[in-house]
Structure formats: C-alpha cells, structure tokens
Amino acid sequence: MDGQNALGTSIVVKMFPLPFFLHFVLEEGMLEVDCPCVTPEVVLKASGHVDKFTDLMVKDEKTGNCYRADHLLKDFCKDKLEKDQTLSPEQAEEYNKILAILDDLSAEQLGAKIKEYGIVAPDTKNPLSDPYPFNLMFQTSIGPSGLSPGYMRPETAQGIFVNFKDLYYYNGNKLPFAAAQIGQAFRNEISPRQGLLRVREFTLAEIEHFVDPEDKSHPKFGDVSDLEFLMFPREDQMAGRSATRLKLGNAVSEGTVNNETLGYFIGRVYLFLTQLGIDKDRLRFRQHLPNEMAHYAADCWDAEIECSYGWIECVGIADRSAYDLRAHSDKSGEKLEAHEKFAEPREVEKLVITPSKKELGLAFKGNQRMVLEALEAMGETEALDMKATLESKGEVEFKVCTLGKDVTIKKSMVSINIEKKKEHQRKFTPSVIEPSFGIGRIIYCLFEHCFYQRPGKAEDEQLNVFGFPPLVAPIKCTVFPLVKLEKFEVVAKKISKALTAAGISHIIDMTGNTIGKRYARTDELGVPLAITVDNTTSVTVRDRDSKDQIRVEVDEVASVVKEVMDGQSTWADIMWRYPTHTASAAEDEAEP
Numbered sequence: 127m128d129g130q131n132a133l134g135t136s137i138v139v140k141m142f143p144l145p146f147f148l149h150f151v152l153e154e155g156m157l158e159v160d161c162p163c164v165t166p167e168v169v170l171k172a173s174g175h176v177d178k179f180t181d182l183m184v185k186d187e188k189t190g191n192c193y194r195a196d197h198l199l200k201d202f203c204k205d206k207l208e209k210d211q212t213l214s215p216e217q218a219e220e221y222n223k224i225l226a227i228l229d230d231l232s233a234e235q236l237g238a239k240i241k242e243y244g245i246v247a248p249d250t251k252n253p254l255s256d257p258y259p260f261n262l263m264f265q266t267s268i269g270p271s272g273l274s275p276g277y278m279r280p281e282t283a284q285g286i287f288v289n290f291k292d293l294y295y296y297n298g299n300k301l302p303f304a305a306a307q308i309g310q311a312f313r314n315e316i317s318p319r320q321g322l323l324r325v326r327e328f329t330l331a332e333i334e335h336f337v338d339p340e341d342k343s344h345p346k347f348g349d350v351s352d353l354e355f356l357m358f359p360r361e362d363q364m365a366g367r368s369a370t371r372l373k374l375g376n377a378v379s380e381g382t383v384n385n386e387t388l389g390y391f392i393g394r395v396y397l398f399l400t401q402l403g404i405d406k407d408r409l410r411f412r413q414h415l416p417n418e419m420a421h422y423a424a425d426c427w428d429a430e431i432e433c434s435y436g437w438i439e440c441v442g443i444a445d446r447s448a449y450d451l452r453a454h455s456d457k458s459g460e461k462l463e464a465h466e467k468f469a470e471p472r473e474v475e476k477l478v479i480t481p482s483k484k485e486l487g488l489a490f491k492g493n494q495r496m497v498l499e500a501l502e503a504m505g506e507t508e509a510l511d512m513k514a515t516l517e518s519k520g521e522v523e524f525k526v527c528t529l530g531k532d533v534t535i536k537k538s539m540v541s542i543n544i545e546k547k548k549e550h551q552r553k554f555t556p557s558v559i560e561p562s563f564g565i566g567r568i569i570y571c572l573f574e575h576c577f578y579q580r581p582g583k584a585e586d587e588q589l590n591v592f593g594f595p596p597l598v599a600p601i602k603c604t605v606f607p608l609v610k611l612e613k614f615e616v617v618a619k620k621i622s623k624a625l626t627a628a629g630i631s632h633i634i635d636m637t638g639n640t641i642g643k644r645y646a647r648t649d650e651l652g653v654p655l656a657i658t659v660d661n662t663t664s665v666t667v668r669d670r671d672s673k674d675q676i677r678v679e680v681d682e683v684a685s686v687v688k689e690v691m692d693g694q695s696t697w698a699d700i701m702w703r704y705p706t707h708t709a710s711a712a713e714d715e716a717e718p
C-alpha cells in the first residue's frame with residue numbers, strides 16, 4: 127500500500143517480535159491471538175469506528191486537494207516560531223500555546239484559527255474549506271454478493287474484544303489477564319508523510335489487559351515504582367510548562383496517573399523502549415488533554431520519542447474503562463462479562479423494577495414493549511426519583527427515547543423497590559488497560575537514536591555505525607576468514623553451523639576485502655560482534671562499539687556470542703574471561 131512500508135515491515139519482522147514477546151508476553155503470561163485484518167462492519171459499528179474514527183480535513187476550494195487541518199495549523203505555528211524574526215513575545219506565546227493544545231481543538235476552533243491566521247492551501251495558495259471529519263477506514267465488502275460490508279481493521283484490538291469470552295475461559299475464568307496481538311493495521315491517512323511515521327498500512331502490537339474495575343492495583347507495581355523519567359501531565363501542557371522528571375510511584379500515589387495498573391504498564395513501556403536502545407532523555411510520557419482523550423477513557427498517556435521530526439507518539443497507553451466490552455455486548459447481545467465467586471454469600475441491596483405488563487398494555491397498546499424496556503433500563507437515581515414522585519403524586523411524566531416522547535406513568539404500572547438479596551457471585555464488565563505500539567515509529571526513532579559516526583583512518587573520514595543493542599540487532603554476528611585460505615573457510619563454516627544451532631542470526635563474509643572494510647560494513651549494519659578467523663584453533667571476537675578484541679577457542683565461540691546476545695553476560699563480563707587480542711591483522715581497522 128505504501129512503498130516505504132514494505133521496507134518497514136521487513137525490518138520490523140526481525141527486530142521487534144522477540145523483544146516484545148520476552149518483555150511483555152512471557153513476563154506477564156499473556157495470551158496471544160492472531161485475528162483477521164478484514165473485519166465485518168458490525169464489529170466496527172459497535173466499537174464506534176464507523177461513526178467516529180475520523181480526522182479533520184480541509185479541502186483546497188479550487189483543486190479539491192485534501193489536507194489534515196491540524197497539520198496545517200501546526201506547520202504554520204512552527205514556521206512562524208522558527209523563521210519570523212519580527213514576532214512579538216505575545217505572538218510567540220500564542221503560537222506555542224496552540225502547539226501545546228493542538229490535539230485538544232474542536233473542528234470549529236481549528237477552522238477559526240485557520241481563518242484568523244489566513245492559512246491557505248500549501249501547494250496552490252488557494253482558500254481552504256472549513257474542517258470536516260473524514261473517516262480513516264478502508265471499506266470493502268465480504269463475499270461475492272457485495273451485501274456484507276467490511277473494513278480493513280484500523281487497529282488490532284477489536285479482534286481481542288470480540289474474542290473476550292473464549293480468552294477469559296482459556297484463562298480459567300480469572301482476572302486479571304492480558305491478550306496480545308501483533309499485526310497489520312490500515313488507515314486511509316489524509317496526508318501520509320515522514321517515511322515510516324505516518325503510513326497507510328503499518329504494524330501494530332497491542333495488549334489488552336483486562337482488570338476488575340473495582341481493583342486496579344497491580345501486584346508488580348513495586349518493580350517499577352522507583353523509576354524516574356520525563357512525564358508531561360496535562361496541567362503542565364495547558365500551562366505551557368515543559369515535561370519534568372517524575373517518580374512513577376509518586377505520579378500514581380498523587381493521582382497524576384489514574385491507577386497502579388496503568389502506571390505499571392507505563393513503567394514497563396519505559397523499560398522496554400530504553401532496553402531496545404531508545405535514549406531515555408529523548409523519551410517522555412505525555413498525558414492526553416481533556417478533548418483528546420476518548421470520553422469513556424479513565425486516563426491516557428502517550429510514550430513520545432524525540433527524533434528529527436520532533437516529538438512523535440509511538441505508544442499509546444490507555445485505561446479504556448469497560449467501554450469496548452460493553453459496546454460489543456450491547457450490539458451482539460452476548461454478555462462479555464467476568465464474575466467473582468464469593469467465599470461466603472453476601473447480602474446486597476438491589477434495585478428491583480417490576481413493570482406491570484397488563485397495566486402498560488391497557489394504557490399503551492402497541493407501544494407497550496418500548497415503555498416497558500425504558501422502565502427496566504432506568505438507572506438507580508432515576509428509578510428512586512420516579513418512586514418518590516409516584517408515591518407523592520400518583521403519576522409521573524417519563525421520557526421514552528425509542529418513542530421520541532414523554533408518557534404518563536401511573537403508580538399501578540410499575541413497582542420500584544430496594545430489596546435485600548443474597549448473592550453468591552458478582553458479575554461485572556472488566557476494564558481494559560491498553561498499551562498500543564506503533565512498531566514502524568519505534569523502529570524509525572531507534573534508527574536515529576542508535577546511529578553515530580566515528581573517525582576513520584583517512585583524514586576527514588567519518589564511519590557510520592548503528593549501535594543496536596544485541597537484543598534488537600537484526601544480524602547478531604558476522605564471520606570473516608581473515609584471508610582467502612581454505613583452512614580458514616572450513617573453520618568459518620564450522621562456526622556458522624554452531625551459530626545456527628544456537629539460534630544466532632549471522633552472515634559469513636568470504637569476500638576477501640580488507641578486514642578494515644569488512645568491519646566498517648558490519649558496523650554500518652549494526653552487527654554487535656564480529657568473528658575473524660585468523661587461526662584454525664582460536665579466533666578473534668571484536669565488539670562493535672568499543673572495537674575491543676578477545677581470543678576465543680573455535681569450539682567455544684558460538685556459546686560466547688549467545689551469552690552476550692541473550693543478555694546473560696555483557697561484553698565487559700566476557701572481556702574479563704578471555705585474553706585481549708592484540709597485534710595481528712585482525713584488529714587492523716586501517717583502510718576501510
């Protein structure tokens with residue numbers, strides 16, 4: 127769908143799933159699912175995507191070219207701040223404020239600012255339309271009749287929600303539990319741009335952690351509560367302040383972060399991203415502004431990473447309350463609930479609404495069912511108000527939405543009571559905490575954060591290095607025979623076999639180029655370790671970043687590489703155990 131995405135996807139396949147699996151799926155004992163990309167309309171209607179998954183768009187009034195309204199306003203403000211030397215402090219303050227609250231602006235507010243600043247179509251300078259919502263889903267139809275509408279999924283999460291019942295059963299009908307899914311998502315972006323950062327088909331990794339809404343504590347919160355990192359609460363954004371370093375434990379206990387489970391996942395995402403190689407000083411957690419957050423969400427934080435395009439939202443971590451499961455339950459009639467069995471039966475007070483079918487039938491005839499359903503659907507406060515009015519006045523006016531009018535309810539038509547009941551279990555709709563990872567974005571930022579240059583031998587020469595940590599490096603190790611000699615090639619092949627058996631991705635370079643050239647190439651690919659076969663019994667192992675070299679027996683070398691790649695030992699640990707290698711052509715990085 128997008129040329130760049132093919133590249134993104136192939137890199138992602140190698141770099142992302144294993145660390146994600148180890149850090150989240152294995153650590154938390156999560157379930158994993160793989161749901162279809164083509165999704166029936168009914169699912170996305172229930173989730174609200176058909177009606178509300180929109181971005182605000184403006185059109186060039188003459189050519190019809192489309193632009194994202196918030197992007198135009200953002201570019202305008204940034205441009206002014208960076209290039210306009212005549213800007214007064216008040217104007218600069220205003221543009222900074224707009225940038226801080228951009229995601230919070232409604233269609234009307236965006237349109238008003240576009241008009242006020244005289245923003246026109248960037249390509250033609252023609253006037254622009256008012257902003258209007260554009261649905262981002264790709265529509266299709268399922269099956270040959272064309273009668274069954276569907277969409278390419280805009281996120282993977284809905285597949286997990288509709289399968290909740292089976293997943294809950296599979297987990298022994300116990301909460302909390304989580305299910306994870308890595309897969310493609312499709313969004314018909316108005317203006318895809320910035321390489322992997324905004325594309326129309328991209329890889330998402332999503333976790334849905336289901337939890338009791340009455341107990342959002344997390345048994346492992348203590349493991350992350352001492353972490354301290356850049357956080358950007360909404361009050362600080364609205365006041366034009368910068369992100370500050372906060373201790374996660376304090377952010378939760380002071381109520382900045384809504385609950386422990388959400389805090390736990392924020393902490394785990396911080397550890398994950400920094401272990402991948404993201405620079406902790408260019409990573410912040412920004413809380414959603416009031417309008418930016420979905421109305422049903424309890425709290426939401428984005429992990430944003432700074433790169434050459436600015437601060438980019440890479441992971442969204444939201445407490446979506448019980449919205450999704452309730453929405454699917456309501457639409458399908460299938461109860462997506464959890465239950466808690468009590469050790470002892472509990473006496474509870476319950477509201478019991480008992481409409482009289484006979485009286486309602488006499489009074490409302492064909493509309494009887496609608497009135498009855500509306501009475502049964504009343505919340506506790508509304509029902510108790512009705513009871514009080516019926517007792518004092520004998521009748522009450524009652525709005526029935528499905529009829530679109532008020533009807534008069536008489537005392538004989540309904541009985542409303544609070545009754546004491548013994549309950550053996552509690553049924554409830556679980557809340558869900560959702561970390562959602564945009565993998566292409568993380569990988570792109572990782573490329574920038576891991577890239578560095580160092581001087582080569584030649585004057586002014588700079589050599590490129592990708593300093594990927596072993597965990598994410600797509601190629602873990604290279605094997606070079608020092609010179610083109612059969613006896614070295616035999617050893618290189620033997621080592622390659624041992625590496626394959628140990629599950630280490632590697633390449634053999636038999637090109638016979640100078641060793642300096644081969645090291646430079648392997649550094650450019652971000653390969654952490656290089657093995658140079660310069661002897662038939664022992665070989666040289668060279669670390670990419672320090673360029674240190676050690677000598678290791680041929681039979682041991684694969685297990686040494688594996689130790690470092692699995693994170694059981696660091697290169698520094700290994701350096702203690704093996705003799706440093708000096709003075710041979712193998713460390714001569716002279717002429718790349």
Ligand code: AMP
Binds near residue numbers: 441564567
């Ligand atoms: P959202 O459901 O909108 O919060 O998106 C979840 C994650 O998907 C975001 O945090 C981004 O990292 C990523 N993402 C969203 N839209 C795109 C896109 N068009 N291209 C690449 N990644 C995206």
